[in-house]
Amino acid sequence: MAFISSGYNPDKPMKNRITDIGPQKYDKFYPPVIAKNKGKWLYHEIIKPGVLVHVAESGDEVYTVRCGGARVMSVTHIREICEIADKHCDGHLRFTTRNNIEFMVDDKSKVDPLIKDLESRKFDGGSFKFPIGGTGAGVTN
Numbered sequence: 282m283a284f285i286s287s288g289y290n291p292d293k294p295m296k297n298r299i300t301d302i303g304p305q306k307y308d309k310f311y312p313p314v315i316a317k318n319k320g321k322w323l324y325h326e327i328i329k330p331g332v333l334v335h336v337a338e339s340g341d342e343v344y345t346v347r348c349g350g351a352r353v354m355s356v357t358h359i360r361e362i363c364e365i366a367d368k369h370c371d372g373h374l375r376f377t378t379r380n381n382i383e384f385m386v387d388d389k390s391k392v393d394p395l396i397k398d399l400e401s402r403k404f405d406g407g408s409f410k411f412p413i414g415g416t417g418a419g420v421t422n
Contacts, residue, residue, distance in 0.1 A: 323336050332344065332345070346395050365399065370391075396413060
């Protein structure tokens with residue numbers, strides 16, 4: 282009865298079927314510079330611990346600032362991460378498989394303000410909320 286009241290017709294099971302159940306395709310959310318250069322990256326360099334630059338065949342660059350995250354995060358902490366991404370990265374960020382956070386910017390001039398903002402955010406005990414690092418021969422999360 283519940284199905285019938287919701288509009289489901291067992292004689293025509295495909296009629297009015299919902300097809301967008303589940304997450305949307307991930308590449309819809311790429312930053313524009315990454316979408317434009319997908320599969321066309323020439324090289325990357327570690328500028329300093331936690332800061333990378335990826336250079337594409339077109340000459341486009343993406344600067345990534347990686348900082349430590351936690352496996353379990355509060356909603357408040359995630360909102361703060363999103364606030365940082367909105368402020369500096371046009372709303373784009375990435376979580377690595379080891380729970381680090383990568384903030385990506387398309388201009389070198391945006392890197393230092395992002396780093397300063399991340400370093401200014403501390404827990405009440407004084408430790409960094411977003412410790413920068415985890416690249417190359419360094420300790421990661």
